[in-house]
Amino acid sequence: MAFAGFGFSAEAAKYAFPIKIFLPGSDLGPIEQNIDKIIDGLTKWKPKAEKKRIEIPPGLTVEGKDYREAMGKMNLLFQKNRWSDGLPILPPTEEYVNWLLTGTGLPRDTVIGKILPRYGIATIEVIATAAAMAGCRPEYMPVLITALEAILDPQVYHQHMQTSTGDAYPAVIVNGPIAKQIRLNSGYGCLGPSSVYPAGASIGRAIRFLLMNVGGAVPGEGAMALYGGPARYTGLVFAEDEDGLPSDWKPLNVERGFAPGSNTVTVLATSGTTSVWEGAALEEKGVLHSLYDFAGYMGVPSGGYFAAVFNPQGAPGILLVGPTTAQGFSKLGWSKEKVKTHLWENTKLAESEWLRKILEYYSVRRQLSVKDYVQYPMPIAASPKNMMIVVAGGKQSGHSYWLQVHGGTFGPVTRTIALPANWETLLRKAEEELGPAPTR
């Protein structure tokens, strides 16, 4: 799989030993018993692909005595080919894919990028195929395409997110009017399932199908994540509650240099999802209690932070704060910048032997000098500006959410969403089928 990432065919002269021999103090006898396999890999092995070419896999045909049987057989076929997440899949038929393609103005053979480690080619048609499997609608396509573009940006370093033994998934945050238009959640339960706001689950699942099927991040094969994590089913795709922002708090995308009211996607590879129980923000004491609570969850010695320290654009994670909490902070004079600075100051990590060793390890990997970059106590981000705060969630105060960054990745990326010329038509059709979009 790793070879495919360099343009080789997805095969290699390799020998897989049982994992137990790679544990400390193991018996290396299996290596001696199989040394001929290693020698064969250097002398006799022949690849199937002996010249440069483009391989396009053929479509598939499934028959059944009725629709139920055909669907069942299709799902089994996809499972056997390792294209499934274990949940029922909708068939990516020509009809369904063509319907989804009405959600983009890009030709179907447009290449968005190649996804590592397999280096599969993600064209608009392939993206629509994943979207069909996940049950998407055409109006989701602009967000899905832009999210994949952002994931493939070198700043996100998706190949590490894909193959790491850590459990990483992209957090995808949408700003702009498109969020409400496509029924993407920014309020109650925005990280979970919803019939009223179904877009996030479908888009997130489509992203996972692309990362897995096109990119080769199959658990235990291309993806070595020890646990995977529940967010790998439908991802973390949600919108910022821009209506709930205090008037002096800028939306995430505006902080990152985009025009107010613009449609954007911001992606950060994350590893943790932690519910934070914090106090109300009705008085200064409550604000400080909340902030110290946040800092307590954020300021833990985590290997995920050190890429952020070594990278001027890195972020330690995303703090989700509910609209009422954010409004409370603002009324008491806590601007977003003041909150970020407070958190940056109060999440610094004390010098310790463990911290020194992990920094040395990362400095070797990235060929950076620890002495040049780090002072103790060590901040979890290069500056307060790198702390990411997004207003989202239910209206009550009382809980927030911390999405910790995945270690080894570089940083967040924000991209503008391009809408097709028939956007208003798509929205009208969606309204005819689903009813008026919720206004919140």
Next chain:
Amino acid sequence: MKNTTNEPNLGGPVTLKVYNPAGGFEVTQVHAPRLLDLNGKTICELSNGAWESPRTFVFIRELLQKQFADVRLIPFTEFPMGSEQIDKESTIDVLVQKGCQAVITGNAA
């Protein structure tokens, strides 16, 4: 999804033609041809520094030297180490400079 009810087969036979979700793949490089024999050859090691590679590489080296008296083995300590370092073009340059004719890469790298 088995039909576990006694429902009649509604709608008759169905054929589903679906797109392949794996996407296309471009082979831009072919794998290097293999060596006829390891005697007289220079074999190099690249390590990601993980999964007991200091032990496994040393052991593989010993086993190869027993079978091929004239093989020249350059240990992983002579090259950049770690998943990110062994991925780099600069590491390939070092392999070429040292005259490597084959490379053993590990573990799970």
